[in-house]
Amino acid sequence: MSSPPPPPAVLVSNGAVSPHAPPSAATFLESTAGAYTTARASPTGGLLWWPRHLLRLADSARRLAESHPHLLGLPGPPPHALSASPIAPLVNRSVRVGVHEMRRLGDRGSEDLAITALVRADGSPEGLEVCVHLGLYVPPVFGVAGARLAVAGGGREAAAAKYAPWARMRKAMEKMRPPGTTELLLTNDGDRLLEGSVTNFFVVCRKEEHLSSEPLSVQAMSNEIEVQTAPLSDGVLPGIMRQIVIEVCHDLGIPVGEVSPSWSKRELWEEAFVTSSLRLIQHVETIQVPSVWEDIDSKTWNDVSWVVKQFQGAGCITTQIQRKISERAIMEEYNIANLCEL
Incomplete structure (x- = not known):
């Protein structure tokens, strides 16, 4: 008997869907440097506390660039302060593409999503690469298992x-x-x-x-x-x-x-x-x-x-x-x- 197909997952980099089968979110994080945040999207179509996630992501990237640049993928502190202004639109664009791709792959919008957005240094004009991993998430029922x-x-x-x-x-x-x-x-x-x-x-x-x-x-x-x-x-x-x-x-x-x-x-x-x-x-x-x-x-x-x-x-x-x-x-x-x- 063949095993069931894995649940849909998507990895997006700077607005482009990766052509390769994505790893799990945990495996992806283990393999890279960068600041990240993980948010939950509800079946009703809402991102939980999304503006706070974007602010936290930008703040983490700024802190790492200043004091721990190796954790962001930089060889040393950048000559200029990291600008937070491009991060939100870059992340939103990749999330938009990722959600569209999840629905194309068969997600009917009836389950929660785990959305992991990561920012790391690269050689682009903005100096940043944004990666977004999306996968299904089954939340624990409160009070059942501690x-x-x-x-x-x-x-x-x-x-x-x-x-x-x-x-x-x-x-x-x-x-x-x-x-x-x-x-x-x-x-x-x-x-x-x-x-x-x-x-x-x-x-x-x-x-x-x-x-x-x-x-x-x-x-x-x-x-x-x-x-x-x-x-x-x-x-x-x-x-x-x-x-x-x-x-x-x-x-x-x-x-x-x-x-x-x-x-x-x-x-x-x-x-x-x-x-x-x-x-x-x-x-x-x-x-x-x-x-x-x-x-x-x-x-x-x-x-x-x-x-x-x-x-x-x-x-x-x-x-x-x-x-x-x-x-x-x-x-x-x-x-x-x-x-x-x-």
């Missing part, structure tokens, strides 16, 4: 920018991935948890003066709990969903502390969740941390003993935040039809 996290490595270089080589660099942490783990967490000291390898990380933390065995309630939001996530100054990606969560918590009256969650205070953690532009928000089921952090780079997951923190499903605060994010996703969709008029 993330299972394990602390596995140190924080990222140039964390303020989102860059393709990280897809290759993070593979060094795979030896510390216990079986069943779905995401790896980063820390520089074994206690303060920064972010996931492809997500931002949050905990819902009881304030110490309100430590209690009673179940958490929505009514306790304003004075008993705080949502914590690492500050940008600690070296984490300024994720788009990270900022959306902060804004949503403000709207809901939920206090937010931009402080790296401390594993030594995990008894105060009532809930945890991770965010990304594809999965949006996903509750955490378990977190595992090595009992001893020293010399962790030379070890594998089987060489260490693990301390485990377990959570009971999607909690009430996480659920409240997820509902508000879903409402905002609908209200703030960028109509993909504006890109598809060929």
